Amino acid sequence: MSPPLRIAVLECDTPIGRTKEKYGGYGNLFKELLQNGAQAVREKDGTAVPELDVRKYDVVNDEIYPELEGVDAVLLSGSRHNSFDDEIWILKLVEFTKKVLAQDRVRLIGVCFGHQIIGRALEQEVGRSDRGWEVSVTPMELTEKGRELFGVQEVAIHQMHRDVVYTYPPSVEPLGHSPRCDVQGMYEKKRLITVQGHPEFNGDIVSELLDSRHEKGIFDDGTYKDGMERVRKHHDGVAVSAAFIRFMME
Template structure:
């Protein structure tokens, strides 16, 4: 794929107050991430934060709005507080849209993040459900497979997590990227078609702090879980490296 890379961000949720004020929406969060990932590639004549990215945003929850396929090269499915396994109309529509892309649109590539990773798994026919091992939160080490190391250019991935649902099995024909003790399916890859991560490369310390504080106040996280997650929230993480991997995936022949 040659630049400009026309990437449609499918926004599957609305950020909390501070994050929304800074970025506008999750499309803005991902735009910032992808621009940083482009600069980190070190190929400014090809793609950078100033050149080679054409990013559009679509609210698939409230507006159920989707891109015209002829105008894009890839979709990126964002995270969400919603459950990927539910059969509410907008989620069913999203699953069918991704299934259509994967089965009938060889040209358009798919990137999935957290909820988006799970939507890809569901669209490919594997079980997506509540984890029986509880939440993964804050900066978490992910063990990488050989393919994961090759794609992310890392020996181990440090990435923000914020999920209690997961993909239980790998779909046929995808390569495994990583695993943790609590979640065996941390990423999927099929050359020229799809790349996903269960973690949140787009999340920052500030974004995750706001999420943890809000969910602690709501009683979702008890004091112990909140304090443990907060102890790791400022740790170094590899979000930009993951974004660079996403862009290499789009650029590969």
């Protein structure tokens, strides 16, 4: 019997409201996503995927990190925080990410804020996009490598960001782009895979975020209305998760 695939989820934020009540933390949301991705790989590819051992680390409040010897992959979650800020916990996260990148066994996965942190650790500029917020289910135009990894011609994925990685690091293969974000995903074989979107999100989670940020004045009426019109559309979160599983098994 194969040993389990040991995945450390670095929780870079805490969910709000009903999402927090249902899942507790983002680690549980990613555990569900990765299990669904593993099942998709078993069914679609006929591949024997090991059991997943998902461990969670609150890097914002506890600033506790896994020992790399005890894990096979590290996943950086999304966050409401700015990836370009110099708060102590963010700088610590960037340094830990550089530590993962400096070795050649433990794989690295980044989602939204996590994608940006990996970009920053690879010495790329991260910051506010001048194209505004990208929210709700959005089509991502894939590169040839993106189509190969995700197994679809175009990925529809939930978005919730206005910060971006401005340019692709020279060491990675680009995975795709959208009208409001040129760097939608990065890949380096046996080293890293990232997406700017949120494969772990669903319509309920994004609806709650849209409502909350509209009430607080973060989203204007137009952004809110546009996002709500697309929030229940089909999205390819499981296809993206399946790509994460295949990547960890390379």
